[in-house]
Amino acid sequence: MANSHGQITPTGHEGHDHHVLPFSVYMGIYGALLVLTVLTVMVSFWDLGPMSLPAAMFVASIKAALVVGFFMHLRYDNRFFTLIFACTVFFMLLFFSFTLFDLGARGSFVQDEKTFSAKLQGAANYNLNPYKLVHAHHGSDSAIKELVKRRKAEKAAAKAAALLAKASGKKATKKVKKSPFADYKAPSAAMLAKAKTLFVAQCASCHGADGRSNTAFAKALPKAKRPRNFYVGKFKRGSDLISIYKTITKGYPPLMAPFVGLPSSQRKMLARYVRHIYVTARMKKAKK
Amino acid sequence: MSHADHAEHPSFLHHHFETPEQQHAAAKMGMWFFLAQELLFFSGLFMAYFAFRFLYPETFLAAHEHLSIPLGSFNTWVLITSSLTMALGVRAAQVGDQRKLEKHLLLTIAFAFVFLIVKYFEYSAKIKAGLVPASFFGMQFSAAGMPENSHIFFALYFVMTGIHGLHIIVGIGLLIWIYLGARKGAYGADYYSPVENVGLYWHLVDLIWIFLFPLLYLVR
Numbered sequence: 001m002a003n004s005h006g007q008i009t010p011t012g013h014e015g016h017d018h019h020v021l022p023f024s025v026y027m028g029i030y031g032a033l034l035v036l037t038v039l040t041v042m043v044s045f046w047d048l049g050p051m052s053l054p055a056a057m058f059v060a061s062i063k064a065a066l067v068v069g070f071f072m073h074l075r076y077d078n079r080f081f082t083l084i085f086a087c088t089v090f091f092m093l094l095f096f097s098f099t100l101f102d103l104g105a106r107g108s109f110v111q112d113e114k115t116f117s118a119k120l121q122g123a124a125n126y127n128l129n130p131y132k133l134v135h136a137h138h139g140s141d142s143a144i145k146e147l148v149k150r151r152k153a154e155k156a157a158a159k160a161a162a163l164l165a166k167a168s169g170k171k172a173t174k175k176v177k178k179s180p181f182a183d184y185k186a187p188s189a190a191m192l193a194k195a196k197t198l199f200v201a202q203c204a205s206c207h208g209a210d211g212r213s214n215t216a217f218a219k220a221l222p223k224a225k226r227p228r229n230f231y232v233g234k235f236k237r238g239s240d241l242i243s244i245y246k247t248i249t250k251g252y253p254p255l256m257a258p259f260v261g262l263p264s265s266q267r268k269m270l271a272r273y274v275r276h277i278y279v280t281a282r283m284k285k286a287k288k
Numbered sequence: 289m290s291h292a293d294h295a296e297h298p299s300f301l302h303h304h305f306e307t308p309e310q311q312h313a314a315a316k317m318g319m320w321f322f323l324a325q326e327l328l329f330f331s332g333l334f335m336a337y338f339a340f341r342f343l344y345p346e347t348f349l350a351a352h353e354h355l356s357i358p359l360g361s362f363n364t365w366v367l368i369t370s371s372l373t374m375a376l377g378v379r380a381a382q383v384g385d386q387r388k389l390e391k392h393l394l395l396t397i398a399f400a401f402v403f404l405i406v407k408y409f410e411y412s413a414k415i416k417a418g419l420v421p422a423s424f425f426g427m428q429f430s431a432a433g434m435p436e437n438s439h440i441f442f443a444l445y446f447v448m449t450g451i452h453g454l455h456i457i458v459g460i461g462l463l464i465w466i467y468l469g470a471r472k473g474a475y476g477a478d479y480y481s482p483v484e485n486v487g488l489y490w491h492l493v494d495l496i497w498i499f500l501f502p503l504l505y506l507v508r
Contacts, residue, residue, distance in 0.1 A: 020382045030372040037364050041357065044506035052508035053341075063498045071375040072491045078313055081320045088324040092331040099335055103342055263436050 019076040029070045036063045150183065181279050187272050195273035198266055202259065211277050225255060230274055231281040239278050245271035300479040312481050319485040323492050330496055333448050337503060340440050351441035352507040354419060356410065360505035363406050364497065370399030371494040378487040384477035386470070393467040396490065400460045407453055420446065445504055452500060455493045462486045 040059045048055055069075040074082055187195070200209050208214045211230040218226045228235060237247040248267050251258030259267055298308060305311035341348045377392030414420065421439040466486050469475060475483050 020379060023376075023379070026372060026375050026379065030368065033368045033371075034365070037361070037368065040502050041361055041506065044502065044508050048508065056502040056506060056508075057499075060499050060502055064495050067371060067491050067495050067498070071371055071494075072488055078316070080317065084317075084320045084324050088327050092327060095331055096335055096338060100338060100342065103339055265436055 019073055021070065021073075021076070025070060029066050032066055033063055036066075181283050184279050184283075186276060186280075191269070192273065192276065195269045195276075198269055199273050202262065202266075202270065206255070211274070221255075227255065230277040235278070239275070241271055241275045244274050244278075248274075298478065308478060315481040315485060316488075319488050323488060326492060330451075333444070333451070334499070334503075337444050337448070340437075340444065341507075344435075344437050344440065347435045347437045348441050348507050350435045351438040352504065354414065354417070354442075355445070355505045357505050359406055359410055360501055363403050364501045366399050366403045366406070367494045367497050370396045370403070371491055373399065374487050374490045378480070378484050381470075381475050381480035381483040382477060386473065386476075389470050389475065389483070390467065393463055393470060397460060397463045397467065400456055400463065403456060404453065404460075407449065414442070448500055448504070452493065452496055455496070459486075459490050459493055462489065 036059055040056060040063075043055050043059060044052065046052075068085065074085060186192075199207075199211070203211075204215075206213070206215060206217055206227040207230070208218070213227045213229045215227075221227075235244065235247070237243055237252055245267060247256065248259050248262075248270055249264075250260070259270075262270075301308055301311055305314065373392045373395040377389055377396060380386075380388035380392055419442050421443040463486060466475075466483055469482065
């Protein structure tokens with residue numbers, strides 16, 4: 001309510017005591033919120049198909065209404081605050097619905113080729129891969145923990161050795177020479193097979209199907225410009241996984257083309273494949 | 289009202305207000321405008337979420353498997369409980385119960401820290417698993433293991449929960465400020481606007497989590 005100066009004052013109340021809610025109301029709302037949280041989790045396990053998102057949002061909205069209405073006292077407070085809140089929600093819904101209308105209507109007649117194929121690719125990847133199995137194998141926490149532990153131990157050992165060498169005053173280092181590939185973890189055979197198909201499709205025209213660059217195209221070039229034979233030498237742009245990935249993505253002028261057009265998952269697959277060739281070839285050499 | 293007679297002018301009442309009620313309502317109105325702005329600000333992130341979920345539903349479904357439903361549910365419980373203790377704290381201020389106000393503020397702060405600790409464990413597991421979206425996202429996984437565009441889900445996850453977490457941290461600061469004031473006896477039944485406004489802020493942080501939880505952890 002506005003007084004004669006146009007200022008807002010509480011409507012017809014004296015003091016603050018009037019909107020003190022009883023303790024039981026707070027506990028009741030708390031209980032309802034907990035029950036609705038359990039319901040939210042349960043709803044997500046029912047197979048509601050396309051209705052699952054609206055259902056989840058509906059339950060969340062009831063929870064939100066309880067918090068706003070009772071914990072935030074909006075139900076008992078100045079109506080002007082309700083107006084502010086209602087306007088906010090209204091404009092948010094306007095924003096959501098119009099953007100989604102636009103997004104939904106766009107695809108039907110102005111089909112963005114790239115987005116569409118990426119979408120298909122995503123679906124195909126998901127169906128092709130026993131995703132959860134891959135996850136369980138590569139992403140398990142224990143495996144990561146083990147790796148981190150081993151790295152830490154190696155670092156500590158190296159530090160101790162350096163200290164020892166310093167203490168003895170002579171170049172006592174390089175006594176324990178470890179293979180740089182000691183903790184290399186090979187990709188699964190299934191993944192390698194898939195990566196090989198991809199490699200043959202994308203890279204064989206220059207690097208050869210085997211990756212040795214024995215192609216006619218390569219032989220026609222002067223030695224310095226020939227595509228890399230992955231089995232020998234050090235890669236000019238770095239031979240670690242990330243460098244290989246970068247080289248595939250950005251290319252290596254003038255002849256190696258950037259493959260940024262490939263989906264990143266495929267570029268990663270190729271990087272791992274090339275790295276696998278690199279590591280296995282060097283390990284074999286070291287054994288001899 | 290004449291400003292000369294200080295006997296009828298409580299110390300907490302600023303001179304540009306006529307009555308404590310008017311000052312209280314004005315403070316709360318300002319808070320509600322701020323909360324409206326917060327909601328509109330978060331709505332942009334929610335819109336981004338809806339748009340990308342609309343475009344890549346199968347990706348979101350697969351990527352969300354990396355989030356832990358038990359931890360998310362536990363944190364939901366933590367925040368709802370902290371909202372209750374906050375509301376009870378405001379109620380204690382309204383009825384002028386100094387001891388209960390301090391107790392409930394401390395409980396709320398404790399729950400806020402529990403929330404952050406759980407989030408810390410969730411984040412560190414994700415960082416170790418290579419799920420932070422950057423140019424080498426997913427290198428620790430089999431390259432083909434994750435569906436195309438999974439990084440979008442994790443970008444949204446980190447930005448949305450990150451900004452929410454920032455709000456929690458700010459909230460802890462505000463709660464500590466209120467707690468220190470309460471210990472000095474700054475708040476009572478006739479003046480508790482800061483307590484109530486920080487309470488409103490804290491409930492809003494809870495409100496946003498109520499939507500984040502099903503959207504990020506419970507995709508179907």
